[in-house]
Ligand code: PGA
């Protein structure tokens with residue numbers, strides 16, 4: 001709360017397929033609530049963090065974040081918890097926007113902030129989000145040819161609905177996965193791609209032109225030290241084997257974006273994959289880059305990836321992901337602001353995507369209120385902007401220069 005009475009509130013999310021370089025999501029451990037309770041993190045907010053930030057100018061986000069980073073003093077925020085620090089950081093931004101009498105995206109991006117992101121929306125869940133029923137974590141779509149954000153959601157809703165009908169007909173529908181996408185019972189990973197193309201067609205769209213496919217392989221979940229174990233197909237691949245498999249898929253399906261195609265410890269694989277396809281598709285680093293400016297600079301030097309996934313809780317403040325986005329722009333990478341598998345009704349990331357002008361937003365599927373809250377927030381913002389709103393379309397995809 002600010003002296004003038006302006007209030008900000010925020011909730012930190014959590015991930016299931018976390019990268020090893022992420023800020024710590026501090027939990028209590030022990031037996032109560034399976035060890036997942038956050039009493040310690042809450043105590044850290046109301047005690048040491050409050051003591052350190054009360055009386056400072058909340059409009060100076062970098063100052064508040066800097067104080068908390070120094071107070072914690074560890075690289076992964078293990079002392080106070082990245083979740084404790086991020087919630088305060090985001091609440092500070094909301095309070096500052098309220099004090100200024102502006103929506104958060106305008107407070108962050110100024111009065112000219114009018115870029116609505118291209119949404120990347122999950123149709124099937126997999127990996128750690130669906131009991132590892134398929135190895136690949138996210139089968140998503142994008143609608144670059146839509147006229148505006150709301151229409152991109154309309155198109156996605158139709159594809160999602162038709163995918164559910166097709167799966168029911170094929171007997172492969174098992175429910176809904178962690179991020180709201182359909183929980184599939186496929187026998188191969190490629191079956192998911194085939195069905196996704198059919199769902200796009202059944203919904204009345206031209207695959208690749210109007211609606212295209214994006215994947216999050218989340219390869220750190222099943223790959224380490226250059227060995228990738230695909231459980232569904234009982235296959236073990238090396239780095240080049242993964243690259244060949246994915247390149248084959250890119251040839252056969254309208255795929256325009258692949259996230260974490262290789263594991264976080266496989267920078268050479270990332271570089272080889274980016275060299276092979278980075279001029280045609282977006283190669284996204286999630287676990288590989290963990291929203292960190294220094295890793296983005298290093299990746300750019302190696303030619304590894306051309307796009308960064310931006311998850312504020314991988315770092316634990318708002319200042320650090322903003323620095324990561326600045327680094328991305330400096331090296332010519334694109335960006336995607338992203339939610340986590342463990343989400344809440346908090347909609348801060350929508351404002352970050354628009355306020356920072358990132359151009360892409362990934363929030364999981366088109367179901368469950370923690371996802372819909374974010375899509376709805378973006379629709380409200382697009383409506384409020386009226387004719388000044390600009391839809392990113394495919395104008396902000398990552399592409400490597402030849
Ligand atoms: P996570 O999944 O939140 O479980 O890490 C999201 C992603 O991998 O992009």
Ligand code: ZN
Pocket residue numbers: 216218259260286287
């Ligand atoms: Zn990911």
